[in-house]
Amino acid sequence: MRQLTYDGVPIPGLNDLVRTAIRLHPAPGEPRPDESHFGGPLLWPGEEPWPECPVTWPPDPDASDDAWRSGHPLDGPVPVMVSAAQFFRDDFPELPFPEGTDVLQILFCPLEHDSPYHRGPAVRLVWRDSAEVGDIAVPPPAPEGAEAGFLPEQCVFEPCSIDELPRLCDFPQETRAALGIPEGASDDPEGWPELDHYSKIGGWTAWSGADRVDLGCRECGAELRQTIALATEEHEVGCGCEVTEGEPAGWSFFHQGVLNIFTCPADVTHPVKVRID
Ligand SMILES: [Zn+2]
Ligand SMILES: [Zn+2]
Numbered sequence: 001m002r003q004l005t006y007d008g009v010p011i012p013g014l015n016d017l018v019r020t021a022i023r024l025h026p027a028p029g030e031p032r033p034d035e036s037h038f039g040g041p042l043l044w045p046g047e048e049p050w051p052e053c054p055v056t057w058p059p060d061p062d063a064s065d066d067a068w069r070s071g072h073p074l075d076g077p078v079p080v081m082v083s084a085a086q087f088f089r090d091d092f093p094e095l096p097f098p099e100g101t102d103v104l105q106i107l108f109c110p111l112e113h114d115s116p117y118h119r120g121p122a123v124r125l126v127w128r129d130s131a132e133v134g135d136i137a138v139p140p141p142a143p144e145g146a147e148a149g150f151l152p153e154q155c156v157f158e159p160c161s162i163d164e165l166p167r168l169c170d171f172p173q174e175t176r177a178a179l180g181i182p183e184g185a186s187d188d189p190e191g192w193p194e195l196d197h198y199s200k201i202g203g204w205t206a207w208s209g210a211d212r213v214d215l216g217c218r219e220c221g222a223e224l225r226q227t228i229a230l231a232t233e234e235h236e237v238g239c240g241c242e243v244t245e246g247e248p249a250g251w252s253f254f255h256q257g258v259l260n261i262f263t264c265p266a267d268v269t270h271p272v273k274v275r276i277d
Contacts, residue, residue: 004165006179006189013175018163021203022094023239026249029156033136036091038199038230038249039152042083042105043128046135052078053109055122072111072145079143081107081124082151084251085230087201088130091157094202096227096268101127106228106261110142110150117213119254121150123261123274149252160241164203165193169212196235197258199249201228205260210277215262219270224262227272232256 004011011017024038031037033044044050053072072079087095089102097104109122142151168181168188195206205212205226215224232252253259257276264270 004189004191009179011189012178017165019203020161021164022092022159022201023162024199025158026155026199027158027247029154031154031156036086036088036157038085038155039083040154042086043103043130043133044137045133046137050137050140051081051107051124053081053122054124055113079109079111080140081109082142084108084152092201098127098268101129103128103130108150110146112147118274118276120259120276125272152249152251155249160239162239164195166204167195167207169207170204196237197231198234199229199231205277206258207277209255209257210275215273217264217270220266222264222266224273225265226260227263228261230259
């Protein structure tokens with residue numbers, strides 16, 4: 001790696017800052033319920049109620065989502081959620097599966113919700129043990145008024161890995177101190193590689209549109225970690241694999257943004273936060 005500097009000072013611990021992200025490269029397909037995908041059928045038990053929008057008014061302080069003002073009428077029926085993504089541990093062991101689970105399911109309430117930090121679908125994560133699923137549920141139709149931009153096309157993945165460096169706002173405190181970076185400084189170091197928009201697991205947040213704010217865990221205070229990025233556009237970057245861009249899933253988040261899901265490194269079942277960047 002090229003020696004990167006900040007104001008002429010080499011950046012200490014640079015290699016420790018590298019995170020390997022799994023770029024998903026979505027591509028149109030017809031995934032089965034027992035496969036990883038965007039927007040395909042979920043391995044959801046037939047006897048388990050289909051999930052509904054978790055957003056309530058007044059906001060539920062324990063809700064697993066901070067998109068707490070809902071765009072749907074709160075005195076009407078609660079909208080059902082739709083399948084956004086599914087990831088199996090066999091395909092993506094990099095995800096922080098809790099003990100006894102091997103599949104992560106991501107659902108959207110596909111209407112607008114907003115909070116000071118979020119404008120988009122409400123998001124719910126379900127970590128599940130696939131061995132416990134017998135009969136598979138038939139999903140209900142998307143709720144009335146669903147935003148077309150929150151309903152993905154069915155996609156399968158052609159993943160590859162890519163090394164990423166954080167933006168300055170994500171530098172660890174020690175690195176900032178060692179470099180004497182003043183509070184509030186926001187310019188990345190000279191020659192710093194850019195983080196582009198693409199769907200991925202792990203890695204760093206691009207922070208190209210949004211500011212990094214309030215990423216502490218509501219349960220334990222730990223700093224939440226970038227875990228999943230769902231991108232409106234799949235930009236071509238030098239990830240070095242044969243797939244060039246991947247086909248966008250057809251969803252569209254605020255200003256062609258990326259919907260980032262942050263989880264707690266201490267306990268992944270603590271409430272997540274969602275930031276569209
Ligand atoms: Zn909702
Ligand atoms: Zn926590």
